[in-house]
Amino acid sequence: MSQRLGFDRVTKVFEGSGNDADFVAFDDITLEAAPSEFLAVVGPSGCGKSTLLRMAAGLTDPTRGKVVLDGKPVREPPPGVIYLFQQYAKSLFAWRTVIDNVMFPVEGAPRARRGELRAQCRDYLRQVGLDGFEDKYPWQLSGGMQQRVAIARALAADPQVLLLDEPFSAVDALTRMELQTLMLQLWERRKFTAILVTHDVEEAIFLADRVAVLGARPTSLKEVIDVGLPRPRDQLTTREDPRFLKLRHHITASLLARNDGHVASA
Amino acid sequence: MSAMDGLAGVREKRSSRRSGPNGMDRRAYGFLLLAVLLSFWELSSRAGWIVSAYWPPVSHIFAAAIAQLAGGEILLALASTLRRAAIGYIAASVAGIVLGIVLARNRVLRYGLLPLIEIVRPMPTPAVIPPLILFLGVDDALKIFIVALASFFPIFSNTFTGVAAIDDTLIQTARTFRTSTVRLLARVVFPATLPAIAAGLRTATSLCLVVAVLSEMIAGSSGIGYYLVETQYAMRPDLMYAAVLYLAATGYALNRIFLALEARMVPWMGRS
Ligand SMILES: Nc1ncnc2c1ncn2[C@@H]1O[C@H](COP(=O)(O)OP(=O)(O)O)[C@@H](O)[C@H]1O
Ligand SMILES: [Mg+2]
Numbered sequence: 422m423s424q425r426l427g428f429d430r431v432t433k434v435f436e437g438s439g440n441d442a443d444f445v446a447f448d449d450i451t452l453e454a455a456p457s458e459f460l461a462v463v464g465p466s467g468c469g470k471s472t473l474l475r476m477a478a479g480l481t482d483p484t485r486g487k488v489v490l491d492g493k494p495v496r497e498p499p500p501g502v503i504y505l506f507q508q509y510a511k512s513l514f515a516w517r518t519v520i521d522n523v524m525f526p527v528e529g530a531p532r533a534r535r536g537e538l539r540a541q542c543r544d545y546l547r548q549v550g551l552d553g554f555e556d557k558y559p560w561q562l563s564g565g566m567q568q569r570v571a572i573a574r575a576l577a578a579d580p581q582v583l584l585l586d587e588p589f590s591a592v593d594a595l596t597r598m599e600l601q602t603l604m605l606q607l608w609e610r611r612k613f614t615a616i617l618v619t620h621d622v623e624e625a626i627f628l629a630d631r632v633a634v635l636g637a638r639p640t641s642l643k644e645v646i647d648v649g650l651p652r653p654r655d656q657l658t659t660r661e662d663p664r665f666l667k668l669r670h671h672i673t674a675s676l677l678a679r680n681d682g683h684v685a686s687a
Numbered sequence: 688m689s690a691m692d693g694l695a696g697v698r699e700k701r702s703s704r705r706s707g708p709n710g711m712d713r714r715a716y717g718f719l720l721l722a723v724l725l726s727f728w729e730l731s732s733r734a735g736w737i738v739s740a741y742w743p744p745v746s747h748i749f750a751a752a753i754a755q756l757a758g759g760e761i762l763l764a765l766a767s768t769l770r771r772a773a774i775g776y777i778a779a780s781v782a783g784i785v786l787g788i789v790l791a792r793n794r795v796l797r798y799g800l801l802p803l804i805e806i807v808r809p810m811p812t813p814a815v816i817p818p819l820i821l822f823l824g825v826d827d828a829l830k831i832f833i834v835a836l837a838s839f840f841p842i843f844s845n846t847f848t849g850v851a852a853i854d855d856t857l858i859q860t861a862r863t864f865r866t867s868t869v870r871l872l873a874r875v876v877f878p879a880t881l882p883a884i885a886a887g888l889r890t891a892t893s894l895c896l897v898v899a900v901l902s903e904m905i906a907g908s909s910g911i912g913y914y915l916v917e918t919q920y921a922m923r924p925d926l927m928y929a930a931v932l933y934l935a936a937t938g939y940a941l942n943r944i945f946l947a948l949e950a951r952m953v954p955w956m957g958r959s
Binding site: 475478479480498500503504506508511512514515516525526528558560578 | 860861879954
């Protein structure tokens with residue numbers, strides 16, 4: 422069963438060291454992802470997207486406000502909230518084979534269940550298209566395949582909420598589309614709650630039910646847009662849909678307006 | 688002497704080993720140079736370029752080395768040196784790895800213990816031998832302690848900097864899977880640091896032998912270090928050089944064994 426994850430008036434301030442002033446990463450953000458929803462958050466690099474997700478994952482605390490998971494405030498990493506990092510290569514365990522990487526989240530289980538869990542992990546690898554790569558090491562795989570390993574490992578952790586931190590931005594354009602399609606298939610099968618942060622407007626529209634647009638610094642929430650495009654989505658037809666183009670126009674204009682304002686006020 | 692220097696050194700070793708015929712060529716050149724130098728030595732002594740009782744021809748030294756082997760005493764001396772070196776090395780490895788990991792991950796312990804370690808670290812090993820004799824006597828306890836002390840620092844420093852250099856993404860990945868602290872240290876931090884630890888262990892491998900010999904020379908009754916001093920007093924340079932030869936061979940062999948083990952234990956080294 423997937424979970425509801427919300428940001429309730431969240432403000433994050435990084436304390437300046439020495440003469441540096443305190444840095445307000447974002448101010449008073451309220452946003453919620455419903456159970457099994459695919460929510461995207463778009464904003465330019467450096468606007469605090471990763472920080473937002475790290476708070477959702479319980480890796481860092483908000484300065485004010487709270488992150489709420491199914492009614493309970495998040496303090497430390499809650500079970501079932503899994504983070505998919507942009508730097509997949511740094512997130513994989515280099516000393517472990519592919520299958521042992523995927524096994525990592527379930528290794529605390531009783532010994533008697535190991536065999537069954539291993540078979541399950543092999544199945545996750547099959548689902549992400551890595552049949553036959555079980556015994557390879559991460560450095561023997563391409564970037565796209567490494568991110569697939571990370572995705573399979575996330576599946577093994579039985580995600581209720583999957584946090585996606587620009588997970589496809591470090592691979593080439595074609596691989597990116599393949600991984601997006603894969604992610605949608607897995608999401609439709611498992612129905613976890615997904616929160617994607619990205620600077621890629623098209624990616625946000627293609628994947629999400631709703632797109633939240635982050636506004637000017639200190640970053641705040643500018644608008645939340647219902648995508649409403651039919652599912653299952655297709656890399657060709659969905660992206661050519663006039664509604665897709667209209668959304669892209671609207672959101673891109675919104676983000677550019679933010680930048681103009683930023684320059685004018687600087 | 689950072690972890691990175693060590694890594695670079697190992698990677699260089701690896702590529703030369705992998706490069707097949709080319710690598711063989713390079714090693715052949717090395718042996719050729721060695722042969723030329725030894726021939727010069729032989730010649731310089733026989734032709735009377737250097738006239739000294741302490742400069743026997745190489746052939747005499749080899750003869751002495753073979754005789755030593757037959758007598759067995761050199762092997763006994765080597766064994767007792769290696770035993771001390773090994774015990775000290777193992778103790779230093781355990782202490783260096785555990786302290787390196789724990790201090791790098793725990794701020795309170797780091798603030799408490801790091802200053803102490805930084806004060807002891809720059810002391811030259813030979814300088815602490817005389818005062819330590821007062822506490823530990825001149826027997827094995829002293830020598831093993833000295834070996835452990837000297838070996839500790841490269842292992843500790845490499846481990847410590849290795850842990851500090853772990854990418855935060857890796858730690859946070861483990862945290863989101865709700866990994867306990869103990870499991871985090873044992874299953875993530877330790878293996879992630881292994882390449883750096885290996886670099887420290889490699890430095891310590893040659894160091895432990897050097898220090899064991901040194902301590903035997905200063906306060907010895909057995910071992911290669913003692914043997915060297917003894918043959919020197921006995922005016923037997925051929926035996927002395929032969930013992931040095933054994934020592935060099937032992938050091939070389941230890942390093943080769945270490946590299947072979949490392950290639951097996953840390954196959955992902957320099958690959959991520
Ligand atoms: N631990 C930190 N201390 C101080 N500043 C930070 C810290 N983490 C992030 N920041 C700052 O917060 C801003 C947002 O960072 P980040 O969340 O990584 O943005 P994004 O993911 O959108 O690129 C950046 O300007 C960054 O410099
Ligand atoms: Mg980021």
